[in-house]
Amino acid sequence: xxxxxxxxxxxxxxxxxxxxxxxxxxxxxxxxxxxNIVSLDEGHTPLLALRxxxxxxxxxxxxxxxxxxxxxxxxxxxxSKAKELGITSVVEDSSGNAGSxxxxxxxxxxxxxxxxxxxxxxxxxxxxxxxxxxRLEKIPxxxxxxxxxxxxxxxxxxxxxHTWNPYFFHGTKTFAYEIAEQMGWQSxxxxxxxxxxxxxxIGSYIGFSEMVRLGIIERIPKIIVIxxxxxxxxxxxxxxxxxxxxxxxSQPTIAEGIAIxxxxxxxxxxxxxxxxxGTVLTVSEDEIRQALTSMSNLGFMIxxxxxxxxxxxxxxxxxxxxxxxxxxxxxxxxxxxxxxHRL
Amino acid sequence: xxxxxxxxxxxxxxxxxxxxxxxxxxxxxxxxxxxNIVSLDEGHTPLLALRxxxxxxxxxxxxxxxxxxxxxxxxxxxxSKAKELGITSVVEDSSGNAGSxxxxxxxxxxxxxxxxxxxxxxxxxxxxxxxxxxRLEKIPxxxxxxxxxxxxxxxxxxxxxHTWNPYFFHGTKTFAYEIAEQMGWQSxxxxxxxxxxxxxxIGSYIGFSEMVRLGIIERIPKIIVIxxxxxxxxxxxxxxxxxxxxxxxSQPTIAEGIAIxxxxxxxxxxxxxxxxxGTVLTVSEDEIRQALTSMSNLGFMIxxxxxxxxxxxxxxxxxxxxxxxxxxxxxxxxxxxxxxHRL
Numbered sequence: 248x249x250x251x252x253x254x255x256x257x258x259x260x261x262x263x264x265x266x267x268x269x270x271x272x273x274x275x276x277x278x279x280x281x282x283n284i285v286s287l288d289e290g291h292t293p294l295l296a297l298r299x300x301x302x303x304x305x306x307x308x309x310x311x312x313x314x315x316x317x318x319x320x321x322x323x324x325x326x327s328k329a330k331e332l333g334i335t336s337v338v339e340d341s342s343g344n345a346g347s348x349x350x351x352x353x354x355x356x357x358x359x360x361x362x363x364x365x366x367x368x369x370x371x372x373x374x375x376x377x378x379x380x381x382r383l384e385k386i387p388x389x390x391x392x393x394x395x396x397x398x399x400x401x402x403x404x405x406x407x408x409h410t411w412n413p414y415f416f417h418g419t420k421t422f423a424y425e426i427a428e429q430m431g432w433q434s435x436x437x438x439x440x441x442x443x444x445x446x447x448x449i450g451s452y453i454g455f456s457e458m459v460r461l462g463i464i465e466r467i468p469k470i471i472v473i474x475x476x477x478x479x480x481x482x483x484x485x486x487x488x489x490x491x492x493x494x495x496x497s498q499p500t501i502a503e504g505i506a507i508x509x510x511x512x513x514x515x516x517x518x519x520x521x522x523x524x525g526t527v528l529t530v531s532e533d534e535i536r537q538a539l540t541s542m543s544n545l546g547f548m549i550x551x552x553x554x555x556x557x558x559x560x561x562x563x564x565x566x567x568x569x570x571x572x573x574x575x576x577x578x579x580x581x582x583x584x585x586x587x588h589r590l
Numbered sequence: 591x592x593x594x595x596x597x598x599x600x601x602x603x604x605x606x607x608x609x610x611x612x613x614x615x616x617x618x619x620x621x622x623x624x625x626n627i628v629s630l631d632e633g634h635t636p637l638l639a640l641r642x643x644x645x646x647x648x649x650x651x652x653x654x655x656x657x658x659x660x661x662x663x664x665x666x667x668x669x670s671k672a673k674e675l676g677i678t679s680v681v682e683d684s685s686g687n688a689g690s691x692x693x694x695x696x697x698x699x700x701x702x703x704x705x706x707x708x709x710x711x712x713x714x715x716x717x718x719x720x721x722x723x724x725r726l727e728k729i730p731x732x733x734x735x736x737x738x739x740x741x742x743x744x745x746x747x748x749x750x751x752h753t754w755n756p757y758f759f760h761g762t763k764t765f766a767y768e769i770a771e772q773m774g775w776q777s778x779x780x781x782x783x784x785x786x787x788x789x790x791x792i793g794s795y796i797g798f799s800e801m802v803r804l805g806i807i808e809r810i811p812k813i814i815v816i817x818x819x820x821x822x823x824x825x826x827x828x829x830x831x832x833x834x835x836x837x838x839x840s841q842p843t844i845a846e847g848i849a850i851x852x853x854x855x856x857x858x859x860x861x862x863x864x865x866x867x868g869t870v871l872t873v874s875e876d877e878i879r880q881a882l883t884s885m886s887n888l889g890f891m892i893x894x895x896x897x898x899x900x901x902x903x904x905x906x907x908x909x910x911x912x913x914x915x916x917x918x919x920x921x922x923x924x925x926x927x928x929x930x931h932r933l
Contacts, residue, residue: 267610267634287651287889288636293611295631308630311654313890315925354889378891378924546630546697547656548721581721582658582925 248512251413253277257461259432267291269320269421275457276324277417283331285356286323287313290421294429294574297545299564305435307426307576310549314347314375316579317422318409321446322348324418325407330356337361337407338384340397342368342376343504344579345409345446350381353407361404363397365390375583391509410444410511416453419446423454426574427464434464436571437525439563441556441578442472442481443505445516452519468574470525472516473559477532478506485517485527492517502535504552504578530558539581548581591855594756596620600804602775610634612663612764618800619667620760626674628699629666630656633764637772637917640888642907648778650769650919653892657690657718659922660765661752664789665691667761668750673699680704680750681727683740685711685719686847687922688752688789693724696750704747706740708733718926734852753787753854759796762789766797769917770807777807779914780868782906784899784921785815785824786848788859795862811917813868815859816902820875821849828860828870835860845878847895847921873901882924891924 257274265271269290278284293308309317326349329337336359339349346362353360360381364373365388373383384400386393397406409415427434434455440447448470455467474482477500484493492513500506510516520527530538538557542549549557556575564573600617608614612633621627636651652660669692672680679702682692689705696703703724707716708731716726727743729736740749752758770777777798783790791813798810817825820843827836835856843849853859863870873881881900885892892900899918907916 263607266636268636288638291610293631308656311656313651313654315658315923351889351891354887375891375925378886379889380887543721544697544723546694546722548694548718580658580925582718582923 248411248515249413251277251417257463259428259463262428269323269418269425272421272424275420275424277414278324278327278331280331283327285327285330285352287319287355289313289319289323291425294426299560302564302567302571302573304560304564304573304575307422307574309422310553310577310580314344314351315583316344316348316550317419317447317576318344318348319352320421321345321409321415321418321450322352325349325412325414326352326356326358328414329358329405329407332405334405335359337405338363338397338400339407339409340364340393341409342372344583346373347375347379349407349409350376350379353381354379360407361400363393363400365393409446416446416450419450420454420457422447422576423451424458427455427458430572432463434466435468435574437471437573438468439471439473439556439560439573439575441502441505441552441559442474442516443478443507444510445472445481445512447576448472448516448519449512452523467523470520470523471559471563472520472525472527473556474527474529475500475502475505475532475535475555476529477502478508479529480508480510481513481516482527482529484513485520490514500532501551502555504550505555528559528562530555530562534558534561547577549577550579550581550583553578591754591858592756594620594760600806602771602806605771612666612761612768615764615767618763618767620757621667621670621674623674626670628670628673628695630662630698632656632662632666634768637769642903645907645910645914645916647903647907647916647918650765650917652765653896653920653923657687657694658926659687659691659893660762660790660919661687661691662695663764664688664752664758664761664793665695668692668755668757669695669699669701671757672701672748672750675748677748678702680748681706681740681743682750682752683707683736684752685715687926689716690718690722692750692752693719693722696724697722703750704743706736706743708736752789759789759793762793763797763800765790765919766794766801770798770801773915775806777809778811778917780814780916781811782814782816782899782903782916782918784845784848784895784902785817785859786821786850787853788815788824788855790919791815791859791862792855795866810866813863813866814902814906815863815868815870816899817870817872818843818845818848818875818878818898819872820845821851822872823851823853824856824859825870825872827856828863833857843875844894845898847893848898871902871905873898873905877901877904890920892920893922893924893926896921
């Protein structure tokens with residue numbers, strides 16, 4: 248597992264008249280030459296206030312991306328880097344949001360793309376991947392077998408992975424920059440984030456850490472991680488206090504975006520949670536469904552994975568009487584998962 | 591058919607530091623009290639340049655709305671007005687983008703909503719409408735029977751219509767304001783717009799006319815209307831030179847968003863096309879499918895109706911050697927029509 252280290256300066260005053268995309272934090276994004284940027288002018292999503300148990304929680308509308316999820320943040324930067332490196336073909340393993348995002352930006356860049364998915368993945372899930380012209384590699388067996396097949400392919404092809412490739416996180420971190428700017432260059436007190444592979448947790452931490460280092464903000468928010476009870480290795484390990492991620496057996500869940508039994512960067516995620524004095528909470532399938540319905544009733548059609556975070560907000564705010572600035576997000580649009588909605 | 595007349599002033603300099611949503615043109619939007627605004631911070635979508643036959647065409651990314659289509663422009667303003675009027679229940683007839691948008695903003699406002707659709711409408715089309723909790727009224731017979739049923743219901747309930755209700759157009763017109771601002775407060779030379787009921791044509795015309803009147807821009811762009819050969823009443827009437835809309839028999843088309851045999855505001859649309867020295871073009875089903883594929887290959891998953899406009903751009907730019915600033919749009923996301931994509 249590799250992380251990036253590089254230094255840069257960033258002056259909020261110089262940013263304010265730039266286009267409202269995530270590339271307005273240009274100095275923070277490790278692409279050398281502007282000519283390599285592969286962008287759809289994505290990002291800088293709205294930050295809307297919703298009420299939960301007398302708390303106002305600000306929700307980033309990260310379903311408003313070209314492929315309808317926050318994963319475009321990582322994809323635009325990772326694929327720009329691939330272009331900068333002269334890469335002509337990439338592989339990735341994800342049948343969901345990350346696969347759709349990588350396939351789309353690869354298409355935009357004219358870079359070949361193969362997406363590895365478990366053999367039993369439904370055609371509905373991969374419609375964006377196929378629309379973008381990526382090749383689907385269907386792998387028999389478990390999700391872990393698919394990951395292993397992608398890793399083997401990655402020995403000879405660039406691995407555009409949302410978990411392994413550090414450039415992905417340096418796109419995802421723009422989530423933190425946008426929140427800080429939208430709050431008047433301040434940190435929230437609490438971030439409530441759904442986590443499976445934890446790309447949002449790690450990306451947010453990188454972004455807020457950089458802004459503290461640059462003297463733009465004062466502190467990193469407390470990070471509260473939400474998992475589904477059905478697949479909760481981070482929850483179990485965090486509360487056990489163990490240093491290695493406890494293996495778990497996955498139970499069925501509608502929050503498939505966070506149904507990760509063995510998160511590759513699990514230790515890194517838990518180190519971040521501990522360092523920011525956050526915690527890991529779990530929500531039940533019933534609570535996720537209720538959150539999905541309550542958001543639908545307000546007019547927000549979100550994916551079930553996103554509803555897990557909303558259920559987490561319900562849980563956290565119900566038992567808190569602190570006056571805190573809380574931020575969370577809608578991770579993806581519900582149109583991606585209409586089959587689940589119809590169940 | 592009613593239109594609105596009201597006067598206001600708008601100073602581009604005062605706008606530039608406002609939030610990047612369509613409500614930044616606040617003075618132009620006929621809502622009296624800010625407290626009545628029902629908004630998801632929508633709009634101010636990116637304007638991306640794509641190449642067609644040696645012409646750079648700027649495409650507004652209007653699939654990046656909460657309900658994944660430009661119809662949210664009209665819905666946020668119309669439902670805000672309904673709230674301002676103290677309306678508690680609305681009706682609308684549209685199984686597509688307009689129905690999804692009205693249902694969503696009504697839910698957000700806590701306003702009851704019934705959406706009239708033809709009995710044979712597939713469940714896939716209405717998933718956003720149902721997710722938002724609107725009641726579906728399934729009407730036997732043709733699309734015209736559904737419209738007639740909605741009109742009857744509208745005798746006792748507020749008609750949140752994207753064709754009849756003038757407030758809808760005063761939301762859609764923000765499309766014009768955004769284009770002008772994104773081009774440095776200048777008009778494009780040509781707008782290429784798909785049209786069935788023509789809400790974009792009328793909305794754009796209102797917006798550009800207002801800006802000319804305010805002295806912000808110099809002229810209204812030439813408006814080129816694109817219809818599918820399968821349902822082309824505007825095309826036929828325009829080239830006949832007749833003053834009444836010629837009735838047509840609809841043929842099957844994948845561009846269902848513009849499959850309108852008798853556009854309610856047809857005469858108004860043609861008056862605009864003639865006044866701006868534009869024209870009406872048609873594209874074939876094959877050309878629409880090709881445009882859908884060429885956009886997919888670039889990473890843009892758009893709805894087939896939107897591909898009709900792209901096919902229109904292909905047609906227009908292939909035969910033009912003028913140096914013109916051309917603007918068009920992606921009307922809606924392809925995830926709304928995945929069944930058509932799979933065919």
